[in-house]
Amino acid sequence: MATTLNYINGEWTESESGETHTNYNPADTTAAIGEVQSSTAADAQRAIAAADEAASEWAATPGPERGAVLRETGDLLAERKESLVETLVSEEGKTRAEAAGEVQRAIDIFHYYAGKAADIGGEIKESSARDTTLSVREEPVGVVAAITPWNYPIAIPAWKVAPALAAGNTVVLKPATVAGITGSKLVEALDDAGLPDGVLNFVTGSGSVVGGELSTDERVDAVSFTGSETVGDIVYQDAADDQKRVQLEMGGKNPTVVAEDADIDEAVEIVGAGAFGVTGQACTACSRAIVHESVYDEFVSGIVEYAESLDVGPGLTDPDMGPQVTQAELDGTLEYIDIAREEGAQLATGGSRLTGGDYDDGYFVEPTVFSDVDPEMRIAQEEVFGPVLSVIPVSGFEEALDVANGVEQGLSASIVTENLRKAHRFVDEAEAGVVKTNEKTTGLELHVPFGGMKASSSETYREQGDAGLDFYTITKTVYLNY
Known part of the structure; x- marks a missing residue:
């Protein structure tokens, strides 16, 4: 060797x-x-x-x-x-x-x-x-x-x-x-x-x-x-x-705000790609979906379907999602899943290590979605660095902005909306070094600056x-x- x-x-x-x-x-x-x-x-x-x-x-x-x-x-x-x-x-x-x-x-x-x-x-x-x-x-x-x-x-x-x-x-x-x-x-x-x-x-x-x-x-x-x-x-x-x-x-605890006027199918694709791409092992990964209550149930249903549709497997077979990098990283993800359950978040899908067949010898975990997450829960405050998404209901834009900014980190943030005023306000007031509109939190252009705010x-x-x-x-x- x-x-x-x-x-x-x-x-x-x-x-x-x-x-x-x-x-x-x-x-x-x-x-x-x-x-x-x-x-x-x-x-x-x-x-x-x-x-x-x-x-x-x-x-x-x-x-x-x-x-x-x-x-x-x-x-x-x-x-x-x-x-x-x-x-x-x-x-x-x-x-x-x-x-x-x-x-x-x-x-x-x-x-x-x-x-x-x-x-x-x-x-x-x-x-x-x-x-x-x-x-x-x-x-x-x-x-x-x-x-x-x-x-x-x-x-x-x-x-x-x-x-x-x-x-x-x-x-x-x-x-x-x-x-x-x-x-x-x-x-x-x-x-x-x-x-x-x-x-x-x-x-x-x-x-x-x-x-x-x-x-x-x-x-x-x-x-x-x-x-x-x-x-x-x-x-x-x-x-x-x-x-x-x-x-x-x-690190980051990156939010995507889904406004009441958002195209929900588009929002699901944006959040899903940001949360589960590269197995959630990106500092810019979407960890929190902050969703207006009027479209909350529709979004949760859509993101659960998205997560359950993902093909998880060895990277060389080119699935939708690969394994975590080490046993320690997998253990850390599973520990946060247990913490979320203990705190009262609702496990909407996933939450377990994958086993059987090709999975037994790898660090595979299910794409995981928690709903009804309180913004103060650890699962909504601390970086997980795995394919785990917290969905947080809010009653309006002001609350969504407060929740988005209510963490120690400030790396990447996005909003899905068709309202130009909300988009501009979010860009102005989001406490993050990278702010996006109608795009996933991950993905960077190489010819523009990249960096975070606050503890990021x-x-x-x-x-x-x-x-x-x-x-x-x-x-x-x-x-x-x-």
Whole structure:
């Protein structure tokens, strides 16, 4: 069985620990797909040292030259797309269609920032003095640590690494262990595209050991993290000791409001896709449907039918929904289902682990809908990260807006309505970094900013689009008196 190595200073290397973690197919836990190294703090330190050593030369490399490496990376990912899809499905559990979409997203991100690399520079301003040129330059921050989650194991590393490299930074990438094999394939493409040694380094291992080293080492200038709120808070506190630049994107408890004037068939499709797509394992997944009482029964009937119609199975057979990624994630989902029952929510459909046949060896759970959910129940307040939807009745728009905003997180929110006034008010007053009208809460365009509000984010810098470069550059103002 192959072991995924670390990539440090242009070489694939073994960890000092000699220990590994075996990754299994979440649809068939009898099938081991490879091993990922359990690296040490010393491994992380070597990666940081390599990135630090390479920083000056890469920063001095012309933007178009950096962009050419990113474009070649995108081209190589495109050539390897089918193989990448197979790896992603086998390691993370997504359906084949979902994995193909994610790999394509990574391809598009590298091509997008390949073009942007030539535009990074600055601007000229008119000086108030004679014989003086006044300019503003954008320069790389330095060494960047990118700590990424398992649920989008190639897209999220891509949207951190690509803009960081485009801006002239060097990077140490630490993926989630359970998705380390997929992450390594992205690094292979960058290596094959001709990225100079030390510019990108890749170290697998635990967050407490490797991630902790990246967050605290004084040679690291910036940390970009995507993951849970609990871990994000630790990263933020660790990085604050020497005033690192920090970017955090964390969880969500994302609502879709279904107004009384909504097309209910459309609303069911929007909510269902947002709640059960990627097995509910997305930070932007729809977790709460907030439905006007006049259409509540019709909506509940429709969403139950939608959930029960979904084909659940191994991702490689391309069903509607695949397994959860690990036993721990499955257990967490089942625990929340039990909590919801205890709190008095009505189980409308689902609620059980799937068993029998192909299901016995995988982490499969039924698409689950709870109705008559009170907004203060834990099931309506805390992120589940599984295919569980809470349906909450409300008497009007004002109440719907209050319920939508009545959680600690604020990542993504949507409304289904044919009323233009309600749509505009929701856009204005929803406490979320991404707000949509008549669309599912999931799904992002790569050329516009992405990020959350409240506990979903550090509220410092956005990812993707032009804004995605802001985190990786620092402004220098130049007065040139000639």
